Amino acid sequence: METIDTLIHARWVIPIEPDGVVLEHHSIAIHDGRIVAVVPHAEARAHYRAEAVHQLEQHALIPGLINTHTHAAMTLMRGLADDLPLMTWLQEHIWPAEQQWVNEEFVHDGTQLAMAEMLRGGTTYFNDMYYFPDVSARAASAAGMRSTVGLIVLDFPTAWASNSDEYLSKGLELYDQYRNDPLIRTAFAPHAPYTVSDEPLSRIQTYVNELEIPVHMHVHETAGEVQQCVAERGVRPLQRLDQLGLISPTLLAVHMTQLIDGEIDLVALRGAHVVHCPESNLKLASGFCPVQRLLDAGINVALGTDGAASNNDLDMFGEMRSAAMLAKAVAGDAGALPAMQALRMATLNGAKALGIDELVGSLLPGKAADVVAVDLSSIETQPLYHPVSQLIYACGRDKVSDVWINGQQVLNGRRLTTLDENAVLARAQDWQGRIRRHS
């Protein structure tokens, strides 16, 4: 008998690797933050004595969901301005509100609120882009949550930095600080082609070649920004980014709703990753990302919620469902993006895009124990013929019962263990009072 930290017996385990497998009556053995084994119940009981044993007889275990594009702190502006196009929403509502309110306290409180929501919905890792990434990194680390914090770069001044030099130098400092952290990673996050000029983009690519961290960027989100680039520079944004050397295996191109012939081939050829945000694209009427065509071209497609100010939640279950359903209608093929592939996009594909698939994204022995338990026993998910179908097409995030990150249980029977839910809510309501009075 081997003594380990945690043993979770579950009705189903969906490891994502190998592809397509659903294990029944299996257990996950966890020690020192890592998955030691994924084996049948009887074998687990015969081999392991665990400090903590969980009997989840009506649950499916899946890898922690990876929200590959969000702006966590913006959760404090959830529902502040709806039913508006992207540029009106940004220029007349969000940017003025950010100019007035964003500071370290805002980012701390907003990131905590976002993490509370994400953990309660089975998300264990978020790829973030926002101001004061040092604050969100500290908040994530304190909550035991994984994050790739974006080293944001813009041409214009904000409360975080006054010009691209300062954005970059502050970013590089943060990169150094977290380069060996167990939970926090960093990525360059030039906001978008229309907000960052050539010089800082070239410098970023130079650093990327040296540091080998990802580049996280909004690309071809709307038709308007593509037209503007063509009018001003005579090329489409993807062409411009390629000329600058940014279309590479380190790029996470977010949104990508505007793609013409040749651009999908270019992205595939360069090995760049696409982050699909179906609900944000719908709600802001940005356009339809041709997900099935991207997958058919061999491109790695991950999933993100975008910020809760646009979307208006951080619900990866909702995003998987929307992605699977929308891809079918856009492709005109009900066989497009089947349920298992949607789950893979929200887990392993996100890990691949972020360059951390050796650590997370599937339930393989040796990987970190980032595990989510979903209770499939209630009215909404019965009868049950295929657990993965249930997870994608019938399940709400409210069915997530327990979450482990790096072996630590961060959600226990729907109770958060590393965040004080009442304190997080109190601070959200305090911000609501301040922001509402001035908006």
Add this chain to the structure above:
Amino acid sequence: METIDTLIHARWVIPIEPDGVVLEHHSIAIHDGRIVAVVPHAEARAHYRAEAVHQLEQHALIPGLINTHTHAAMTLMRGLADDLPLMTWLQEHIWPAEQQWVNEEFVHDGTQLAMAEMLRGGTTYFNDMYYFPDVSARAASAAGMRSTVGLIVLDFPTAWASNSDEYLSKGLELYDQYRNDPLIRTAFAPHAPYTVSDEPLSRIQTYVNELEIPVHMHVHETAGEVQQCVAERGVRPLQRLDQLGLISPTLLAVHMTQLIDGEIDLVALRGAHVVHCPESNLKLASGFCPVQRLLDAGINVALGTDGAASNNDLDMFGEMRSAAMLAKAVAGDAGALPAMQALRMATLNGAKALGIDELVGSLLPGKAADVVAVDLSSIETQPLYHPVSQLIYACGRDKVSDVWINGQQVLNGRRLTTLDENAVLARAQDWQGRIRRHS
């Protein structure tokens, strides 16, 4: 002081009529199944003494949601066959399974499961189309739930009837039985243009002119059925139905994803209603219903989930959210179908389509007390700037706490009061075992 049955004090009341209104710190007074008053807390406390008083200080009250198109009993086949186009799904999976399994017991157990799901999600009324409508009517009545049961008509034999004469005669019998029922209504439900021939359709229209009950029909769901009709008859299905006199204010045309110039004008001119099922249309890759164009033409558009075998849930919160988001992308306008209009589609517009808007669909004094309380205090719905934005864009159906139908509390703190949840689940699992062994 007037003595009444029930007084509900809520943080917000969204009555739907008058349009756009959000009442703060209001109460709903209920007596003998009807809404007596919607007034501020202080006024309510001064005027009414109630048998039951509910303090819902963090909740919004909305009218009961009306699921204007479903096949309730099919919930027993939830997730049986996914990621397939409509005709493959119907002809190779659903119709064979129905032929083998559908009987009175199946319809009873499936309808109870569906109602348990719908009540837990704030749906108080469902417009149903399925076999053995007598059984579903009895089940709904026993559960205290409202339903318009469809008097289904098909050309081909099923366990319910062997030919159109028998479908119609059994339907008319049911119409007679329920003509004065407080909860149950009936509608003719010829399945679709491609499954019902001219003669029964003409007879249905003759009866409709006399009985003035609705006609509930799948219309222009897929491109294939339209092409088939053109090939076989030289006209599109809508033309054929118009020639038969069916396009009228009594028609609920469900799906309507395939519309060419002139067809929207025709539907508007005839005063027919459209039932939009956004998630079913996406998942089966049926096409995009041009919702904003229908609304702009003055057509009354209601919302339905479709059956859980295709969709795979009966979640009207999800359907409102999908409808609001998808309409924006389809119209290319982020201002299309704003949140308040989505809520209206799921309540008053459904009531109008079914010809019962004098009774339900809004929280006006004199109407039936079909009321849903939604708790907006948790992490997922905070901060809160606009309650309707929260209901549509951030809220899950799990936030529904309490439901009243005709003044009777059918959901109390998320517990069903008229259905035995464990018994319903046990029967669903029993059917799962039978169906799985043979599929």
